[in-house]
Amino acid sequence: MHNNSDYQSQRKPRSAFNTRREYLEHELEVMAPRRWRMNLPGRDYRFEFEDWVPAMAATIGKVVMVAAIVSTFATQLGLSADFVTENVRFEMLIAAVLFVILVSGFINPNSNLPGTHGPLIPMIPLIVASGGHPMALGIMIGVLGFILGITKGGSLLARLTSNGVCGGLLLYLGFIGITSQIAKLFSWAEGFEGGHIAFVILIATIVMYAWLEHVKMRWLAIPLGSVMAAGIAFALGAPFEFITEPGIPNMNPAYWWGDDTGWQLGLPEFQHFLAVAPFAVLAVAMWSPDFLGHRVFQQLNYPPKAQKVLMNIDDTMCTAGTRQVVGSLLGGGNIASSWGTYIVPAAIAKRPIAAGAVLTGVLCIITALLGYPMDLAIWPPVLSVALIVGVFLPLMEAGMQMTREGKTTESAAIVIVASALVNPVFGWSLTVLLDNLGLIGCKERGKSLGHIGRWIIPGLVFGILCGVMAAIGMFPGVPPMLESFRL
Template structure:
C-alpha cells in the first residue's frame, strides 16, 4: 500500500452515528489517521475537529498562562521589572505559542510533534541563572541549539528506548505526587490568606468526588472543564475574593522594544559572557527534556487504543519543534523556557484525541486570552488553576505510573527513581536509575542482557556523568557548594 493510500483519512472516516458509542468513534478516528510529518496537514482531509478538542485546549491555555507568568516573573523579579512587564510579556508569549507553533507547527505542519509548552522543572533555577549573569535571550538560543542537535540526531528517542517501564513509571509517580501536594499547599495558602482555609478543603473534597464520579461513568476527559467550573462556582458562592484586572489590548510586538537598553527587559542584546554564564543551565534544560517527553509519550500510549502508533507524539519531532519555538520566541523578546506541553498532551490523551485539531483550538484560545485579557485573570485564580492541574495532569500521571509498575520487577526501579529524585531532582533520579536498571543491578535482568554494551552502560553512563557534572557546576547536589561559585 502506498503512502498516499494509507494516509487517505477522508475516504475512511465515518460519522459518529455509524458507531455503537462515542468511544468507538474516537478510537476509529485515531486508527485511520496518517499524519504527514513536516508536510501540510489540512482539516477534513487529514483530521476533524470534535467537541472533545475543547478539553485539552482549555487545559493547555490555563497551563500556558500560569507557567509563562511564573517563568517570566522569576526572571523579572531579580531584574527589578514590574508586574505590568510580566503581564505584557506573557500576552506576547501567548501569541507566539498560539499562532506560530500550536496552530502552524502542531496543527498544520507536523501533527506528530507535541505542542511546545513551558519548562516547569527549570523554574527554581531561574533566579540562579540571573544571579550568575545570565541573559534570557542567550539562554533561549543555547537551549534551541542543543535541543535541535539532540532532535536531529534522534538522541531523545534513543534515551527513551533505554528507559524501562519501571524507571518511567517511577518518574511518573514522583512527578504526579509532587505536583498534587504542591497544588494542595498552594490552594490552602491562598484560602488561609483571607481566613477561609476550610474553603480549600471543601473545594478539594468536591473535586475528588467529582473525579471519582466521572471515572465511574467513563467521562474522565470532562474532569478539567467540569472540575475548574465547579471549583470557581463553589469558591465564589462561599465568598472567595475575585476581580478582573487585565483589560483587553495588544502587546508590543517589536523585538527591538523587548531587547532595548532602556525598554522591555532593559538588558540589550547578549554578549559572549552571557552565553558562557548560561551554558550549564542550557545543557541541563535540554537534558531534562528526555524524561519529560518520555512521560508524555508513554501516557499517550497507555491512553490510546492499540495500533495507533502513527498518531502518537514523536519525541525527536517534538524536540525539534520545541527547540525552534525556543529560539524564535527568545529572539522576538519572549521570556518563556520551552518544553513539551504537558497540560495539553495529557488531557488530549484522556479525551482520545490526536494532536492537530486540539492544537488549533489551543492556539485560538491562547490568542483570545492574550487579546481579551480577562480570561487570564480567571485562569490564574487559585481554585481554577489548582483543580485543573490536579485532575487534568497530576492525577493522570500518578495513574499512568501505577499502571506501568504493576508487572514484573518494575517496582524495584520505580522505588529507586522516587528515592533518588527526592534526594536530588527528577533528572538525577532518571539518569541514575536508568544506569542501574540497564546494567542489570535492579529491575529485569533479561532486559539488561538484551541491550548490548552500548545500551547497557555506555550511553546511560555518559548521560549520567555529563548530567552530574553539570549539576555539580551549578550546585544542585544537597550540601555540596556549586563549583561555579568558586570562580566568582
C-alpha cells in the same frame, strides 16, 4: 501504507459505532498524519467537541506557566507587574500563531505543542545571580534541544528507559505536583482566613473525579472541575476581580531587548552565554524524561493500532528548540518544553494532536487579546483544580499502570528516592544506568541492549549531568563547584 485519501475512505460516521469511545478510537486508528507536510482539516483529521477539553486545559496552563517564568525573572531583575502581563501576552501570541497552529496543527501533527519548562522555574534566581541573560539562555536551550532532536538523541534515550523507570518518574512527578497544588490552594485561602474554602473545593474535586471515573467520562474533569471550583469559591465568598484589560502587546523585538525598554538588559554578550551554559544543558536533559512520559501517556490511553498519531519525541524536540530560539530572539521570556497540560488531557479524551492544537492556538490568541480570561485562568481555585485533575492525577495513574507487571517496582522505587534526593533528572539518569546494568529491574533486559545501550550511553549521560549539577550547586549539602573556581 496510508496516504492522505485513506483517512477519508476508512473513517466511518459516529452512527456506525455503538459508543462514542469506539468512534474516537477508530478515528485514531485510521489517521495517518504527514510529517513536515501540509495536513488539512477534513482531509487528514476532523474537529470533535472533545478537542475543546485539551485546548481549555492547555490555555489555562499556558497563562499560568509563562506567567510563573516571566514573573520569576521580573522579580530578580526588578521589573514591574505590567512588564509581566505584556510579556506573557506576547509569548502567547508567538506560540499560538507560529508554532501551535502552524506546526502542530498543520505541518506536523506528530509534534506535540511546544509548551513551558516548569521544572526550570526554581533555578531562575540562580541563573540571574550567575550573570545569565534570558535571550542567551533561550538561544542555548533552543540550539541544544534542536541538535538532540535532529540527531534522534531523544528517542534513543527513550528506548533506553524501561517501564519501571518511566513509571516511577510519572508517580513521583504526579505526587509532587498534587501536593504542591494542594499547598498553594491552602496558602491562597488562608491569606484571607478562608482555609475551609480550599478544603471544600478539594473534597468536591475528589468526589467529582471519582464519579467521572465511574461513568467513564474522565475527559470532562478539567472543564467541569474548573467551573465547579470557581463556583464554590464564589459562593463561599472568596475574593476575585478582573484587572487585565484588553490590549495588544508591543510586537517590536527592539523594544524588548532595548537598554532601557522591555527587559532593560540590551543584547547578550559572550560571557552571558558562558554563564547560562550549565543551566541550558540541564534544561535540555530534563526534556527526555518529560517527553517520554507524554508519549507513554498517549500509548496507555490510545488503542494499540493508533501508532501513527503518537507524538514523535525527536520532532517535538526540534519544534520546541526552534520555538525557543524564535521566541527568545523576538523578546519573549518563556522557556520551552513539551506541552504537558495539552497532551495529557488530549490523550484522556482520545484525541490526536492536530485538531486540539488549532483550537488551543485560537483560545491563546483570544485570551491574550482580551486580557480578562488571563485573570480567571490564574485564579488559584481554577488553576490548582485544573492541574490536579488534568495533569497530576492522570500522571500518577499512568505510573501505577506501568509498574504493575514484572520487576518494574524495584526501578520505580529507586527513581522516586533518587529524584527526591536531588531532582527528577538525577533520579532518571542514575536509575537508567542501574537498570540497564541489570543491578535492578529485569536482568534479561540489560543483556539485550549491548555495551553501548547498557552502560556507555547511560554512563556518559549520568556523568555529564552530575558534572553540570555539581557545577551549579544542585547536590544537597555540596557547595557549587563554580564558586570554588571563581575563588
